[in-house]
Amino acid sequence: MYPHYDITVLSHMTIPFTIHLVTKEPIDPNLKTDTIRQIDTFLARINRDYSAYDPTSLVNHHPASGQGVSDFFIQNTEYQAIFAQCLLVKEKSEGLFDPFYNGNYDPTGLVKGWAIEEAFFRYIQPLLDANLLIAGSINGGGDMQVGVQKGSDFRWTIGIEHPIKKTIVATYELKNGALATSGNTKRGMHIQTKRDTTQQVTILAPYLSLADCWATVGVAADESQFQHLIRKEALTGLTYLDDQHSYHYQQGVITYDSQPSLSRQ
Numbered sequence: 001m002y003p004h005y006d007i008t009v010l011s012h013m014t015i016p017f018t019i020h021l022v023t024k025e026p027i028d029p030n031l032k033t034d035t036i037r038q039i040d041t042f043l044a045r046i047n048r049d050y051s052a053y054d055p056t057s058l059v060n061h062h063p064a065s066g067q068g069v070s071d072f073f074i075q076n077t078e079y080q081a082i083f084a085q086c087l088l089v090k091e092k093s094e095g096l097f098d099p100f101y102n103g104n105y106d107p108t109g110l111v112k113g114w115a116i117e118e119a120f121f122r123y124i125q126p127l128l129d130a131n132l133l134i135a136g137s138i139n140g141g142g143d144m145q146v147g148v149q150k151g152s153d154f155r156w157t158i159g160i161e162h163p164i165k166k167t168i169v170a171t172y173e174l175k176n177g178a179l180a181t182s183g184n185t186k187r188g189m190h191i192q193t194k195r196d197t198t199q200q201v202t203i204l205a206p207y208l209s210l211a212d213c214w215a216t217v218g219v220a221a222d223e224s225q226f227q228h229l230i231r232k233e234a235l236t237g238l239t240y241l242d243d244q245h246s247y248h249y250q251q252g253v254i255t256y257d258s259q260p261s262l263s264r265q
Contacts, residue, residue: 003134003154008036012043013051013112015141021124022135022154031132038123039138046115050082052106062105086110089213092233096217096225112140113180113212120145120208143180143215145208163200164243170202178208182215183240198223203237230254 006021019039021027051057058079086099086107099107116138124136128149135154137146146156155175159168163183172179183200201218205211214235218226223241230237234252241247247256 006032008032010036010040010043012040012047013115013140015112017043017116017141018137018139019124020135020137020139021127021133023133031127035123035127039119042119042122043115046111046118049079050107050111052104052108059105059107082107082111082114085114085209089210089217093213093217093229094225096221096229097213109216110209110213113143113178114209116140116143117145117178117208120147143178143208143212145178146174147176160202160238163240169246170238170248172204174204177204177206178211179204180208180211180215182212182219198226198239198241199243200240201226201237202239203235205236227254 003022003024004026006023006027008019008021010017010019017039019036021032021035048054049058052059054060058076062083083099083105086097089097089110090099097109099105099109120136120138124133124138125147127133128136128147131149133149134152135146135148135156137144137156144158148154148156152175155173158172158174158179160170160172160181161167162169179202181200181202183198198219198221201215203211203215203218205214214229214233215237217229218237218239221229226239229235230249231252231254236250238248239246247254249255
């Protein structure tokens with residue numbers, strides 16, 4: 001019996017979000033409609049609440065210093081969780097990730113990954129747990145959170161493109177986890193880097209909010225800084241310094257001698 005793949009594309013945050021739902025039989029239309037509606041509504045609200053570009057968003061009412069947060073924010077547990085995670089990543093990245101980099105609070109570098117991760121665990125993971133799906137994923141602009149039904153041998157195989165040649169240079173097999181790629185070749189020079197040779201960083205992690213942040217940090221850092229963080233945080237992924245030079249790492253161990261083909265359970 002072949003699995004059935006149902007694919008829906010939504011548009012939020014100026015990027016496409018692709019939802020894959022994998023079932024043994026064609027998916028129940030009501031189940032699909034309800035799941036997609038919930039994800040669509042959730043992503044729209046997150047974009048509205050956390051956009052740094054919308055003057056009416058919650059983040060644009062956050063004090064620039066990060067101090068003196070109003071009672072509303074203290075009572076908004078979701079807002080506080082995102083804010084706290086931003087500060088945690090800032091600490092772990094030794095300041096390379098900074099939600100106050102421009103003087104105002106801007107969680108953009110974390111929110112997209114967090115939103116995908118949260119939508120997955122709110123609306124797709126329960127369907128996997130109830131054996132209503134074989135597998136499911138949410139992909140936002142190439143960054144994804146994926147999962148499979150417990151006991152299933154289904155795996156997501158994800159190819160990583162060379163940043164210049166656009167050929168597949170690495171494959172990652174995931175059952176449950178996340179993958180994020182950041183660089184200056186995907187959507188232009190959208191990251192302020194300390195060196196101009198770090199073309200692309202891909203990070204594999206259990207949760208997309210972390211994978212996305214570390215991929216961004218990898219492009220922003222210089223090589224010695226990021227390799228220090230790779231070892232300290234036991235990161236897994238692939239870095240392209242330029243057209244010819246790359247290195248990969250698994251659980252903090254860096255190697256240069258081969259291209260990765262890694263599996264995560």
